[in-house]
Amino acid sequence: MYKISTSPHINSKETTHKIMRDVIVALSPAIMAALIMFGFKALLVLVTSVCACLIFEYFMSKSLGLGNTASDLSAVVTGILLALNLPATMPLWMVIIGAFMAIGVAKMAFGGIGKNIFNPALVGRVFLFISFPVQMTTWVKPHVLDFFNVDATTSATPLNVLKHITENDIFSPEYMNLFLGNIGGSMGETSALAILLGLFWLLKEKIISWHIPVYYIGSFLLCMLITQLITGNVRFDVLSHLLSGGLLLGAVFMATDYTTSPMTKNGKIIFAIGCGILTYVIRVFGAYPEGVSFAILIMNAFVPLIDKYNIQYVYGTRRK
């Protein structure tokens, strides 16, 4: 008697585990950058966040009867993303609370992997941001390659500088430092180079398509450019806005999260443009210098709606 089963009789090598592993590989340049810039403190935050996420995922998936989903590595990705969204000086117990909000509330309470509406890492970050605004906005100067330097000289983030700049100030953007990440900010946001390396990997391994990052960043920059041209104000310097803050990290790693982004190409484009415009609105008109997390979370809420009205084009249904 031979085995009987339905076709197809072969399957791709793709698994959830493998996808998550590739995302972790893609995140590794950003992790390296964080460790180089912020040293030992960054490592502590990172390890705490990942471990906490894994532990919450393990116990909650078991108790919810979902089997052990900790082994699919998605919690590790959430843990890394959460850590990269925090300042390196974050007290560790707060990191654990953030991890609980991310995994316990935003993910498991909705039914686990694939069922959540909001990006878990962003929920964790925003919760911490609202609960502990002081700690969340204490940015330290990076100490490049000085691993055990614990001197925590606070510094303003470039976006904060931009937000409060006036017409009379002399504005000299340091694009190179912005690009490499030698600036204040949360751990993973600072180095544009590291994030672009990650993006390259994600695209090469076909983990994500280019639509969300390109349309997100594109629509945001377009709005900024128009504003800058109209007002002539350095506050809206396009390149500084591109390279600073969480825009790149958000557009590459957060907005592209499978579960919380739309299914179809067109849906993805609508979603990404929405994120871009909201980020712009918050950065320019809002009280916060940074708008990426809120923008993505707001658009996350629209995903079911976008998916409902944005059905794929079906072969043979073109009207003649």
Next chain:
Amino acid sequence: MKTKTFALGGIHLNKHKISARIGIEELDLPDVVYIPVKQHIGAPAKIVVKSGDKVKVGTLLAEADGKVSARVVSSISGEVCKIEEINNGQGYLETVITIKREGDEFEDNMDMSDKIISEISDNRDELLEAIKNAGIVGMGGAGFPTPIKSEIPEGKKADTLIINGIECEPYLTADCRLMEEKSEQIVIGARILNKILGIQNAIIAIDENKRRSIARLRHITKEYVGVNVQPCKSIYPQGGEKQLINAITGREVPSGKLPIDVNCVVQNVATVYAVYEAVQKHIPLFRRVLTVSGNIDWNPCNYLVRIGTPISFILEKNKIQMDKVGKVLIGGPMMGQAISSLDAPVTKTTSGITVFSEQTSRKPETTACIRCGKCVDSCPMGLMPLNIRQAVENNDLNEMKKLHIQDCILCGCCSYICPAKIPLLDYCKIGKYELTKQSKKA
């Protein structure tokens, strides 16, 4: 020439065309054949022989019953010993005619020489009659009687004849070999079909990687008008009828319609070769080329086999270690059927036998859907398999209809690609079945 391809979805597969360079070999004759009377879509053929009758190769066994049917001839010479119902290995009972072999004699009018006859009769009805008499059906898998496809219904017209030489299933190479070894016959066969359709526009669609076949066919088509070669991108399911029409002509067959509604006729290369043999050489469809391949250690082959040969006989001849076998497929791994018993015979539509080892026969474990959208991106029909799954789980017939589940071509791209290993194709099948059940009730 530029390669062409279809617009939506598709996946890249590992081809495993291990047997692509191995010439077609005539398999020894089995001592007994089991010839099913229904090897096609439509009504089973009506049996015209009885136990004890002596038959030769080519002797009529069963006559076509109505228009949508096809006749069946004997594939060996000998004695009809039984007419009975057997399990076809796929869980269905089937009427088969069992014939015991004695020698190897052919009906007199069959021309078994190698001589290629390129002169084609001008009498359209005569050509069509020859195809009907030979019992030819679509040999690529569906088994639709060929004469019906060639007779254009009232009010419709054909302008393109597409010869499907894509063979996008992994492992299978039978069509590939046929195109390389019988190129001229295929081109003549295409011209016969052209003539029946009253057009001068046959396009042989072929995978861009089959360079030698392309070169051979190009060379030959120079001498014959009305037949051209078109390389197509190597992507699955390029050989799907709807995909191929889209690739070659840019047209889309509307939902629920047939290729002829967009003025196309699609025939598989093996069918076209059978047409050549039937019309030019008076050889009815009593044998076919099939690939025996798979992922266990043995010799992959392309065999010319008599229809009705038991699969066990073929595997024995191939000296395969049966204890290592986990799964035997009729056809390729994407759309092939797993069989439980090796008594099942080769039919007109068996393009290959794929054998998988024990280790590769297991279905992977299913995990939770991560909404990655890969199934949506891969679907060549533009469907949303994960939503279909939801609708089928809820048994929501309206939602299934809205999701165009009836347009699913069962290609399996979605199941293949899914990282959570969800058997999405199975949901499509279940949903289609539920819908048909409901419409039958209504």
